[in-house]
Amino acid sequence: TDKYAVLGNPIEHSMSPLLHEFFAQKTGQDLSYGRILVETGTFEKTVRDFFKNGGRGCNVTVPCKLDAYKLADSLSDYAKAAGAVNTLKVMEDGSIYGDNTDGRGLVYDLKRLSCPLADARILIIGAGGAAKGILLPILNEAPKEIVIANRTVSKAQSLSSLYSDKVKGCGFDELEGSFDLIINASSTSLSGELPPIKDEIIEKAQAVYDLMYSKTALTTFTQKALSLNVPKVSDGFGMLIGQAILSFELWRGVKPDFDSAIKKFRPC
Ligand code: ATR
Structure with missing residues (x-):
């Protein structure tokens, strides 16, 4: 064996x-x-x-x-x-x-759920290890643009600079326009917090995905997205x-x- x-x-x-x-x-x-x-x-x-x-x-x-x-x-x-x-x-x-296999595992699930990827405008929240691990597999799906928003703006910028011009880094208050898919790769859901993203931005998304999951309840971010009637909401299970x-x-x-x-x- x-x-x-x-x-x-x-x-x-x-x-x-x-x-x-x-x-x-x-x-x-x-x-x-x-x-x-x-x-x-x-x-x-x-x-x-x-x-x-x-x-x-x-x-x-x-x-x-x-x-x-x-x-x-x-x-x-x-x-x-x-x-x-x-x-x-x-x-x-x-x-x-x-x-x-973490990032490809995510893409596998996003495809299963028919979340927008090809030609999509994608927001990634967080610029730590989790965000770093999903960028290449998502880029392989040919999105239109990936915006990385992070509390510490310099981390979002240095992560985005490793990739093509398609990937941009910024702070939460610089976010504008609408995103087809929002991925929460910050650790906020671990502590029951929420990243400071305006409701108007979350509301416009077709899909919201939280990399975290909880064995007992919805994550704070998926709960938020559901309350704003985002059509597709999923945790990281x-x-x-x-x-x-x-x-x-x-x-x-x-x-x-x-x-x-x-x-x-x-x-x-
Ligand atoms: P992981 O491996 O889970 O990505 P990490 O590398 O420690 O863990 O990264 C945690 C991410 O969650 C970071 O992007 C962090 O933002 P900072 O880089 O500014 O620290 C983000 N994060 C954690 N708590 C947060 C909070 N309360 N609000 C916004 N972002 C938060």
Whole structure:
């Protein structure tokens, strides 16, 4: 039996073992998938021990994604652009490949929900690690324009400067016009806060997507969008499933079905 696991701290809340065991069962793959708590400063040793003992790959979550990026012998373009790795794979020659499936998982879910992407004007709220991880996969969908708005304006500007003129960075009070799709990539929903975006801007969107999700309730941002009657509103649960599917496919060469997973695991 091939061994996989998710590594992070905390880790007991992670749904990854449930998802991957479900995928394995559905696709007839013989594997086990565990959880490994990583104590501060021990990521490299923990991963190397796991691979020495039969581990073939792993997912990496907070706060170890940068450590995984540094540890990988080679990186996908998505991992390079994100500056972070959420999936490691032991290759045939024993080297370690690092990928980041978060952003492609998001795009997978946005397409499933028929959210505007190609030729769309897209607003990304936040310029931290989460925002950085989704830019390249969204750009691949040929949007008309991406505006990154952030509380610390300089972070939005330096992130946007890594990409073509299609990507612009600004502060919240500089936002103007209408956006087809608004993605909340700030951590505001974690603390029940809202980014300071005017209602008029949210109201005009066709779709609002919050990268966060909560097992028990709507996120503050999706709640806000629903109250303003935005036609399509979604939290990041589908992104979680999407990134897991893409990791599984990288390891096993088969792609699990999205709909059956979301039906089984959607918390509310
Ligand atoms: P993550 O990896 O989740 O992106 P991060 O890198 O710490 O975490 O980034 C958090 C993002 O949420 C940042 O864009 C942050 O804005 P700043 O760069 O100005 O700090 C944003 N954020 C967090 N709390 C916020 C708040 N109350 N209002 C607006 N933006 C907030």
